[in-house]
Amino acid sequence: MFSAAAESFLRQAREAQPEELQRFAARVAAQLQGPEPGPEAAACLQRLHLVVAASKYPRRLDGEIAGLLQKVLCSSKCPEQIQLLCAAILREMSPCNDLSLSCDNIQDTKLLSLVSSVLLAQGDKKAEVAAVGQRIVKVLEGRLPEGQSSRYLLPVLSNVISLSPEALTEEQTNVVSKKMADWLRYASIQQGVAQPSGGFFSNPRTRQPGPVTEVDGAIATDFFTVLSLGQYYTEDQWLNMQAFSMLRKWLLCYGGKGLNAPNSGNRSEMDESVMSMVSTTSTSSHLLPPKERLREKAFEYCQRLIEQSNRQALKKADGDLQKACLIEAVTIMDIICKQDSSYVYRAAAFLKVLHSRISGDATYARALLPIAQFFLNHGEMAAVDSDAIYKHLLTDIPAQLFHNASLAFEFVLFCKENSQLFAETSSVFRQSFPNLFKFLAWNSPPLISEFVDLLPFLLDAGTAIEIFHLLLDLPCLTAALDVQMRSTSASERASCDPAVKPATCLEAFRHPLYKSAFQYLLRIESAPEDPPERLIPLRQLLGSLASSPRVVQCADTVPVLLELFFSVVAEFADGPLINQLVVLLLQRSDQLYEIPAFKDDVHRVLSSQLVMLCKLHPALIVELSKELLEFSGTVSNIQNKEAVFTHVVWAIGEYMSVSYDKRCTVEQINRFFETLEAVLFEVTQVRPLASIPSYAPRAITVLMTALTKLAARSQDLIPRVSLFLSKMRTFLQSPAVTSVYCEEDREEILTRATELMNLLKMPSVAQFVFTPSVDAARSRFQKEVNDTLPSALRIVTRLLEPAPGFVPG
Amino acid sequence: MTPVLGGVWAQWESCGPPPPIPPRMMQPHFGGGRARRDPRGRTGVLTQIPPPRRQVASHCHLHQASSGRPPAPPLPEDPPSLHNAPGGLFRLAPGDPFPQGTSVAWLAAPSLAFALVCDPRENLALAEGTLRHLAPRLLAALRPPGTGVLLRPDAADLLLDRLLPHGQLLFLSERFLQAVDRELSPACW
Numbered sequence: 001m002f003s004a005a006a007e008s009f010l011r012q013a014r015e016a017q018p019e020e021l022q023r024f025a026a027r028v029a030a031q032l033q034g035p036e037p038g039p040e041a042a043a044c045l046q047r048l049h050l051v052v053a054a055s056k057y058p059r060r061l062d063g064e065i066a067g068l069l070q071k072v073l074c075s076s077k078c079p080e081q082i083q084l085l086c087a088a089i090l091r092e093m094s095p096c097n098d099l100s101l102s103c104d105n106i107q108d109t110k111l112l113s114l115v116s117s118v119l120l121a122q123g124d125k126k127a128e129v130a131a132v133g134q135r136i137v138k139v140l141e142g143r144l145p146e147g148q149s150s151r152y153l154l155p156v157l158s159n160v161i162s163l164s165p166e167a168l169t170e171e172q173t174n175v176v177s178k179k180m181a182d183w184l185r186y187a188s189i190q191q192g193v194a195q196p197s198g199g200f201f202s203n204p205r206t207r208q209p210g211p212v213t214e215v216d217g218a219i220a221t222d223f224f225t226v227l228s229l230g231q232y233y234t235e236d237q238w239l240n241m242q243a244f245s246m247l248r249k250w251l252l253c254y255g256g257k258g259l260n261a262p263n264s265g266n267r268s269e270m271d272e273s274v275m276s277m278v279s280t281t282s283t284s285s286h287l288l289p290p291k292e293r294l295r296e297k298a299f300e301y302c303q304r305l306i307e308q309s310n311r312q313a314l315k316k317a318d319g320d321l322q323k324a325c326l327i328e329a330v331t332i333m334d335i336i337c338k339q340d341s342s343y344v345y346r347a348a349a350f351l352k353v354l355h356s357r358i359s360g361d362a363t364y365a366r367a368l369l370p371i372a373q374f375f376l377n378h379g380e381m382a383a384v385d386s387d388a389i390y391k392h393l394l395t396d397i398p399a400q401l402f403h404n405a406s407l408a409f410e411f412v413l414f415c416k417e418n419s420q421l422f423a424e425t426s427s428v429f430r431q432s433f434p435n436l437f438k439f440l441a442w443n444s445p446p447l448i449s450e451f452v453d454l455l456p457f458l459l460d461a462g463t464a465i466e467i468f469h470l471l472l473d474l475p476c477l478t479a480a481l482d483v484q485m486r487s488t489s490a491s492e493r494a495s496c497d498p499a500v501k502p503a504t505c506l507e508a509f510r511h512p513l514y515k516s517a518f519q520y521l522l523r524i525e526s527a528p529e530d531p532p533e534r535l536i537p538l539r540q541l542l543g544s545l546a547s548s549p550r551v552v553q554c555a556d557t558v559p560v561l562l563e564l565f566f567s568v569v570a571e572f573a574d575g576p577l578i579n580q581l582v583v584l585l586l587q588r589s590d591q592l593y594e595i596p597a598f599k600d601d602v603h604r605v606l607s608s609q610l611v612m613l614c615k616l617h618p619a620l621i622v623e624l625s626k627e628l629l630e631f632s633g634t635v636s637n638i639q640n641k642e643a644v645f646t647h648v649v650w651a652i653g654e655y656m657s658v659s660y661d662k663r664c665t666v667e668q669i670n671r672f673f674e675t676l677e678a679v680l681f682e683v684t685q686v687r688p689l690a691s692i693p694s695y696a697p698r699a700i701t702v703l704m705t706a707l708t709k710l711a712a713r714s715q716d717l718i719p720r721v722s723l724f725l726s727k728m729r730t731f732l733q734s735p736a737v738t739s740v741y742c743e744e745d746r747e748e749i750l751t752r753a754t755e756l757m758n759l760l761k762m763p764s765v766a767q768f769v770f771t772p773s774v775d776a777a778r779s780r781f782q783k784e785v786n787d788t789l790p791s792a793l794r795i796v797t798r799l800l801e802p803a804p805g806f807v808p809g
Numbered sequence: 810m811t812p813v814l815g816g817v818w819a820q821w822e823s824c825g826p827p828p829p830i831p832p833r834m835m836q837p838h839f840g841g842g843r844a845r846r847d848p849r850g851r852t853g854v855l856t857q858i859p860p861p862r863r864q865v866a867s868h869c870h871l872h873q874a875s876s877g878r879p880p881a882p883p884l885p886e887d888p889p890s891l892h893n894a895p896g897g898l899f900r901l902a903p904g905d906p907f908p909q910g911t912s913v914a915w916l917a918a919p920s921l922a923f924a925l926v927c928d929p930r931e932n933l934a935l936a937e938g939t940l941r942h943l944a945p946r947l948l949a950a951l952r953p954p955g956t957g958v959l960l961r962p963d964a965a966d967l968l969l970d971r972l973l974p975h976g977q978l979l980f981l982s983e984r985f986l987q988a989v990d991r992e993l994s995p996a997c998w
Contacts, residue, residue, distance in 0.1 A: 005956050046960040242979065
């Protein structure tokens with residue numbers, strides 16, 4: 001296999017010994033010291049590069065070879081390939097103490113760019129970044145020698161300001177800002193000419209180039225931009241393209257008051273109250289200071305790009321570029337408005353028109369995000385009612401375009417970044433969470449970590465219940481979205497006979513029996529009043545899609561989100577909400593989409609969260625006694641949802657006590673006792689000549705323990721429990737049982753039964769252990785006792801049945 | 810693009826159904842050094858940050874798995890058209906491995922995946938478009954595929970120098986791309 005061969009090749013390179021490497025480096029040096037390094041030198045350098053690059057730890061070459069590489073890099077007679085290789089090796093060795101490279105005397109702009117790449121990789125220990133920055137600006141300011149082009153220098157500058165914005169002085173930034181404004185606004189609108197190839201047959205009279213065109217082929221109507229097309233490009237047109245490419249970064253860094261890192265752009269860092277007092281009309285713009293002039297030209301450029309995006313591009317790549325340009329243009333306008341709020345009115349009017357134009361076009365959906373961002377930032381100032389924009393964004397887009405993975409990603413990031421702002425500005429954000437989850441349901445792997453960040457902002461007392469149901473039904477939503485997509489692309493609309501049950505999910509989509517359930521699941525807005533029970537038949541129907549990969553990927557995200565859900569809810573939930581959640585938890589535990597691993601994982605999370613809720617609000621055991629009695633009394637629950645059952649029984653044993661709720665009466669304790677006793681009886685019944693079903697041993701031990709705890713509080717029950725426990729030995733030794741439970745499990749059950757029986761022989765001790773006072777319950781001692789109950793039981797057992805050699809006290 | 814991170818890592822792995830043992834990611838990376846200045850300041854420690862191979866591989870596999878279809882066998886086109894190749898975006902949390910959270914654009918070519926690590930507020934639509942221009946040209950420049958590819962960082966560097974110079978994303982129309990291709994064509998080695 002290809003990768004195995006490459007892998008072994010890499011390993012060889014990685015395992016080259018230092019002495020081997022030194023010898024090879026010496027060979028390379030010999031090649032390079034010749035008059036003109038040729039293909040053999042190139043081949044050696046390629047191998048050297050691989051060895052240096054492949055190793056996981058920095059490889060050190062001796063100073064001589066490093067010096068030689070630098071010399072060769074800078075030599076004018078050297079072929080470009082050799083120069084590239086030398087630079088690549090030097091970069092791999094960064095940081096390099098033996099570097100004496102400097103960009104000061106280099107006239108060739110391509111070489112300057114290459115040398116800069118090495119210098120900028122050094123980690124700026126010797127102020128290399130500033131040195132490079134200074135040199136680049138100096139070259140840009142001055143006159144370039146014949147045949148040299150500035151276009152190799154702008155990307156270096158962009159790199160410099162990313163690493164160290166303070167590398168340039170204000171004077172230098174003004175120089176560059178001035179040039180950028182000219183490059184952006186005043187590039188030639190005539191196409192360039194082909195470089196003459198020379199030779200005997202070349203025609204010295206080249207055809208006059210025509211004007212540049214727009215992306216749809218029409219003659220350009222205004223100044224040159226990145227969306228202007230020509231057969232060949234002039235130097236200033238290249239600079240126009242590159243200046244725009246770094247414009248956003250430049251403005252973020254130097255466009256506002258004071259210095260900013262190019263990756264910030266946070267609202268708080270920009271001074272929004274700056275009002276430009278200088279006229280911004282183009283006739284007097286040459287009087288503007290460089291920063292303000294650049295702002296003006298940048299704004300005009302963005303307006304032009306937005307207009308140019310209205311054209312139908314002839315080539316697909318140009319169409320894609322139009323969209324990227326639109327996004328960039330809107331973003332830059334946003335930045336400009338933050339830096340100078342006098343632009344807000346112009347921008348807002350312009351962008352509102354743009355929004356109307358593109359809001360119906362699915363291919364431009366991604367551009368709606370920066371537009372919405374603009375109005376979130378400036379809508380108030382522009383006195384624009386942006387609600388319609390948010391509404392369209394949050395209700396229409398996710399419903400129609402959830403399957404567009406890139407849009408989904410950017411949309412969710414956008415929501416994350418603006419969750420605070422959205423919550424303050426508009427209620428439509430909170431209400432449209434069902435729509436947002438469609439992105440996650442369809443594109444689970446890239447979005448789960450973003451939703452983990454987003455979920456807390458969507459959760460409050462008003463949305464908690466609905467979101468709980470939504471999370472449990474998330475894989476169902478994936479299946480429904482799949483059906484919806486197939487339904488919209490289905491070529492024929494089959495007529496739906498309401499009398500006939502639908503055979504497939506696709507038929508069910510339009511069938512009256514299921515239509516409203518689909519609509520509910522696929523709703524675009526929060527609907528807290530609607531009962532989720534209507535999804536039960538739909539969940540069964542969609543079972544045929546339960547093994548689809550996308551559904552399974554979605555199902556994997558649910559346990560994580562559920563745990564997060566509960567941890568957030570725990571912070572604000574009051575008693576009634578907790579009760580509601582527990583009731584729903586019990587109900588939903590068998591209303592889950594039929595994916596086996598999914599159900600087990602959800603049960604696991606629900607059961608541990610149930611315990612957490614009981615700890616928060618122990619009185620729920622009393623308040624929800626009816627539901628809990630019903631749940632714990634249903635024997636089939638032990639097999640269908642063992643984890644939940646076990647934890648419910650544990651919680652009953654733990655919290656059904658007057659210490660936790662004064663309303664806990666003896667009658668209630670007795671009622672619970674009888675219910676659990678009946679279940680335990682059912683579970684430990686040995687029917688002759690019939691095989692017994694296997695119940696989880698943990699369920700049996702927890703039932704026994706719970707009964708014991710209840711008996712300790714209502715001591716009339718002690719004889720009944722003791723009798724029961726004493727029969728466990730018989731149960732466990734019967735042949736039917738020995739074939740179903742393994743020896744370890746039987747040992748465990750028997751040991752626990754014995755310990756509990758022994759404890760009940762000392763009722764006051766049992767009472768103390770099992771019925772702490774409320775204050776003591778919170779004290780660490782009691783917590784330790786409860787946590788170490790099993791060992792406490794063992795100590796008591798030993799006290800009652802001392803083994804030889806055991807000395808109490 | 811965070812320039813010194815050099816942006817593009819070409820990663821060899823089979824994009825077929827996930828093998829029982831996860832494929833090893835080779836990482837001959839091109840363009841830019843790996844050294845990076847620590848944001849604590851000039852005198853901070855220089856850290857070598859490993860590129861996110863594992864995450865890219867995992868997202869490629871998951872994307873492919875979710876489509877439920879086996880990967881189409883690669884056609885012997887020259888160069889392969891990657892217009893409809895699977896691709897996507899995902900996020901790397903702060904600290905894993907870069908100090909600030911970053912977004913990654915990825916593109917899966919037959920048996921290869923490309924990834925662009927972007928600065929926090931980069932134009933992601935442009936990044937995805939750039940990958941779609943860059944990948945077929947890289948594949949063409951590095952023909953024939955094989956271990957020899959590992960020995961040609963200069964071919965890749967040359968392309969990156971024009972299409973992603975110092976990690977800067979460029980707004981290149983089809984015509985600008987043709988101009989770049991013309992400049993590069995006599996220099997093929």
